[in-house]
Amino acid sequence: MAAMAIILNIETATTNCSVSISKDKDIIVLKENNAASYSHSEQLHVFIKEALKEASLSFSDLDAVAISKGPGSYTGLRIGVSAAKGLCFSLDLPLIAIPTLQSMAHQVDLNPGELVIPVLDARRMEVYSCIYGSDYKEVRETRAEIVNEESFSDYVSDKKVYVVGSGAEKCRGVLQHPNFVFNESVVPSAKEMASIAFKKYEAGQFENVAYFEPYYLKDFVLQQKKKKN
Incomplete structure (x- = not known):
């Protein structure tokens, strides 16, 4: 053992x-x-x-x-x-x-054939997203993307597709297919x-401690304060 x-x-x-x-x-x-x-x-x-x-x-x-x-x-x-x-x-x-996003996906109980799309809110209409199957294996890689009517359309079938996380509210307003299920409360x-x-x-899947860096996906943008007149 x-x-x-x-x-x-x-x-x-x-x-x-x-x-x-x-x-x-x-x-x-x-x-x-x-x-x-x-x-x-x-x-x-x-x-x-x-x-x-x-x-x-x-x-x-x-x-x-x-x-x-x-x-x-x-x-x-x-x-x-x-x-x-x-x-x-x-x-x-x-x-x-x-x-x-992988650990977020594990918060949803999936039936065979269903998908879960964890989405984290980014700037404006953008989200960080990834798609996982009912075995919680990655179906599509992680992306930073702007949500529109066609987002994730290639992955919609007759099964439910759960869109979860802080970016779900943005998605709810534009994704119209009835099989999308939204849950903003997943963190x-x-x-x-x-x-x-x-x-x-x-x-034994360990990182090199000295060289490991977070997966930012996008460059950090410093928001500068506007100067007062």
């Missing part, structure tokens, strides 16, 4: 500051706060320490750290990845990277990272 794995999962790609500790594929502790504004810099390390305490574990008990790699908020991803890499360096632990969470992280741990 393979040895069990205690994994710290960190999700900071959106406003949800989320930390979980899992034993193999099962969650032991989940700490998260989906505030209206980003609170990761204040809350992330507090949540990590509180989660370990609630699980009666210490940093030395961890076998790996899993991070939600993006796409998502530039600042949120930087904070999460920096924390994860710091822990991996100091504790000599492997780093596991999980696509943010990336460290809860769904556990099973994915354990599979990667068993397969």
